[in-house]
Amino acid sequence: MNSNHLSKIQVTTHALIGKIRKYFAISTFYRVFFSPTHISLVVLSRVLYCVLKVQEHSGNAAHVRAIRRLKHLMLRETAHWFGAALDDDRIVGGYECPKNSVPYQVSLFAGYNYCGGILLSDEWVLSAAHCKSKSDVEVRLGEHDIWEPENTEQHIMSAEFIHHPDYNPRTQDSDIMLIRLSRTATLNSFVRPVALPSKCASAGSRCLVSGWGNIRPNKLQCLDIPVLSDDTCFNSYPFQITDNMICAGFLEGGKDSCQGDSGGPLVCDGELQGVVSWGKGCALKNKPGVYTKVCNYVSWIKTTMASG
The missing domain is CATH 2.40.10.10 (Trypsin-like serine proteases)
Structure with a gap:
């Protein structure tokens, strides 16, 4: 890889980071919605990261060091801007799941x-x-x-x-x-x-939600959360909750599933009770995650x- 090639990669990297910064100055409100711009930037950033990773193994020592600096810059900048604007797109307040658990x-x-x-x-x-x-x-x-x-x-x-x-x-x-x-x-x-539910989960049931998010981290994340009562769910989202939805999480906030976890499992006592569906932001106070109530289906x- 020659110096001109390296320079072009560097310019492309910084241009994309600038575009990401500009776009994510606008925050996303509901976790369920994505714009084409959001999706294209997610894909572009990951594609460029993969290009940088490949190039890292194909140049001389000086070029490898430069590529690694660009790769780390890409990760640092995109992680900061995706996370700040979206209240993070992954499970908030969780932990890395034990491998293959x-x-x-x-x-x-x-x-x-x-x-x-x-x-x-x-x-x-x-x-x-x-x-x-x-x-x-x-x-x-x-x-x-x-x-x-x-x-x-x-x-x-x-x-x-x-x-x-x-x-x-x-x-x-x-x-x-x-x-x-x-x-x-x-x-x-x-x-x-996973097993389908034999009955609906009761309020207070301890459950596991898991997912990767859209952007990061690479490793599967887990979070233990309780099912909330119907009244608590309705009061959190007045006139928005139907009989086909359940809420799970913590009213104090700080722990929740998020955008990139949509469609993922909420499992209680070994049975699938919820599908990650929607919510206002992620891990906000008095705004728990809303899940499709699987026992109804x-x-x-x-x-x-x-x-x-």
Whole structure:
């Protein structure tokens, strides 16, 4: 790699960082909505990072040092601006999940992790309806570090998206969909379905929510949160909560799922009780996360899977 090539990469890096800074001076209000600009910047920043990572291994010693400085600059600047503007796009206040401890966790991948999902069988994945794509996406199973090969992964293309017929994109009611895989997954200790609920979760149930977020971190994050009462949920979001939604989290704020976790699992006592759906900001006081109430959809899920 010659000096002119390195200079062009440096100019491109700084130009993209400037564009990201300018865009994310405007904050995002609801975690469920994404603009095309947001998505394109996410993809561009990750693509450029990957280019820099490849170039790091192909130059002389001086160029390698320069590339590494650019790579760290890219990570530092994009992490700061994505996080500050979006109240972070990943689980807030959580911890790194023990490796492969959430074998039902799925990543919906389109150049980056744009939504989560939940493995229900060797052929079916559950997610949020607002995560539906107009084109096929890569469904990633058995992942822990989303950007590093670990010999546990299975990457399978989607074959069909089936959102619930009552899904309302304005209110996010019935925000749930099934994804049929293009081929069956191999079930093992790294890739294993979660059980559907035998009954609805009661207030106070302790649950686990997990996800990667859109931008960072690379490794799967976990958070232990309680299910809140219906009254608390309704009072947190007056006239916005339906009977098909539950709230989970802490009213004092500081811990919550977020944008990039949409479609991911809320599991209580080994059963899937919620799908990450929406909320105001992330981890804000008196604004807990809102989840699709899976126990209301067990019949639809089973019927759809059986007829598929």
